[in-house]
Amino acid sequence: MTTHRTNSPGFDDATAESNRAPEALRSSMVEGIAARHEQLGRAMPTAVEAALRTVPRHVFAPGVELEAAYADDSLVTKKNERGVNISSVSAPTIIAGMLGQLDVQPGHRVLEIGSGGYNAALLAELVGPDGAVTTMDIDPEVVDRARTCLDRAGYDHVRTLRADGEFGAAEFSPFDRIIATVGAWDIPPAWREQIVDGGRMVAPLRTKGLTRSWALQRCGDHLVSRSHLMCGFVPMQGAGEHRGRAVPLYGDDREQVGLWVDEDQPIDAAALASAMAGPRAETWSGVVVDKGEFFADQDLWLVTLPEFCVLTAQQEAIDQGVVSPSWRLGTPALVEGGTVAYRARLRPADPETGQGPYEFGAYAHGPDAPELADRLAEQIRIWDRDHRAGPEPVLNVFPAGTPDAELPQGCVLDKRHSRIVLSWSEYTE
Known part of the structure; x- marks a missing residue:
């Protein structure tokens, strides 16, 4: 169904050309989306592609340049x-x-x-x-x-x-x-x-x-x-509305490196900030990934750990060598007392050539840094051994108050309205 308005007879050539420009940009946008789907091993549904080719996105972005309106960005x-x-x-x-x-x-x-x-x-x-x-x-x-x-x-x-x-x-x-x-x-x-x-x-x-x-x-x-x-x-x-908690760890305003945690997660912010100024321990897992290979399900495995949180870092802190995370805006991390460990920036398995595949590792700061880095690396090995090539993770959402006996096996996350169970096998009654 095409419902947006099109040119009416009598428009001059300049007006017609200005209205063709969005169509060309829209076509290019859709082709780029289809290519990214293909890279991830997914096919974009035909109906979704048709809708994207029909709806004039620039109309919903008044005041934005046409190129920006059709860029693959929010x-x-x-x-x-x-x-x-x-x-x-x-x-x-x-x-x-x-x-x-x-x-x-x-x-x-x-x-x-x-x-x-x-x-x-x-x-x-x-x-x-x-x-x-x-x-x-x-x-x-x-x-x-x-x-x-x-x-x-x-x-x-x-x-x-x-x-x-x-x-x-x-x-x-x-x-x-x-x-x-x-x-x-x-x-x-x-x-x-x-x-x-x-x-x-x-x-x-x-x-x-x-x-x-x-x-x-x-x-x-x-x-x-x-x-x-x-x-x-x-x-x-x-x-x-439910806000998490940002815990600043490093920088003049202590916000160049920080953690994002749930409101009720116990965190010793002062001890962790002190730990960031100390030496760094590291452990490498032996688990590798090819360039461009999708591994975000690893994060879902790590989120089942009670110590899990997310580390964020500004580019300045990375450039200074304070931290070297796998992702700047959301790297899996573990916190235990005054120690923090996070997934390291992946390193080439062949350091001489600098080429892939790339190995997962863990960096840690604090009094128990070697042990917590080892724990994070071991969880990456478990993901690789038990879940990487198996079924995708499954989320079941039950009403709050559902008895434990009626829940499937998995990691139970209690929220305000729900009991959420993250597992690697589908629930059947």
Whole structure:
């Protein structure tokens, strides 16, 4: 279904050329997304590709240069008084991946939580004339902006709501699909209750600082994952807001290196900051990875450890040699007392040539640095031996209060509304 407005007769050549430019940029954007899907061993669904080729993304990015509107990057649309991003149009590759996870079919009723307008327009293309799309946000400014852009692009049939997404949109339920485009710490009961049995939701779920987009299918009273993707999103506001805790460790403002931990995780910040100024221990695992090989599931294995948190570092600290993490903005780490260990920047298995494959290792600071580095390296070996070539991790989401005896085996993460179980085998009743 193509619903956006096109040129009308009588436009001069210059106007026609200016309207062809977005189409060329959009085509290039889609080809790039398809290539990245192929690199990751995934195929972009035909319907998602068609929607991306149809919806004029630049209309949802007023004031942004055309090239930037069609770049594979997120577009920040609002910041709070502290300069923190609180609303954005997500990067096209992330959008395409999540829409693929959602598996929208013609005629579906879809709820989007977190509104920017562009994703809602793509959903409108996917559900077709017999479906219905509702997009909601807690921020009236964001909703008004989405409404204006949707109308301008020709998607006036998409419903916009200003309300707290924690509670869904019961008056328009049940939904066949629900998608959250904001980072959630938990799965609210309303989302599960407002989706049909067998329906699917996609949500960027954050656990111990690690975010994954999980496709979750409703199976009676619980949800079970069907796929997951790496992603990053601005956090939910309102009743579902849940902030983690940033623990600064190094720098003049002690923010050049830091940890991101759950609010209730015990951390001795002073001892860890002192440890960062001391010597570094290292252990190498013997586990290697080829250049470009996907290994993000290793992070999900490490998140099951009680000591898990996430290390972040500014480039300045890396250049100074203070830390050398595998990823600057989210490297798996372990904390125990006054000691911190983190996954090291991968090193070439052949140091003479500097070529791959590349080996995983661990760096650590603190009084028990050698032992904690060894523990992290051993967990990488366990992942390599038991899970790397096996089934993908599975997430089961049960209501809070579900007895232990009714949960599958795995790592249990208790949240406000849910008992989440991360395992490597699907739950069957």
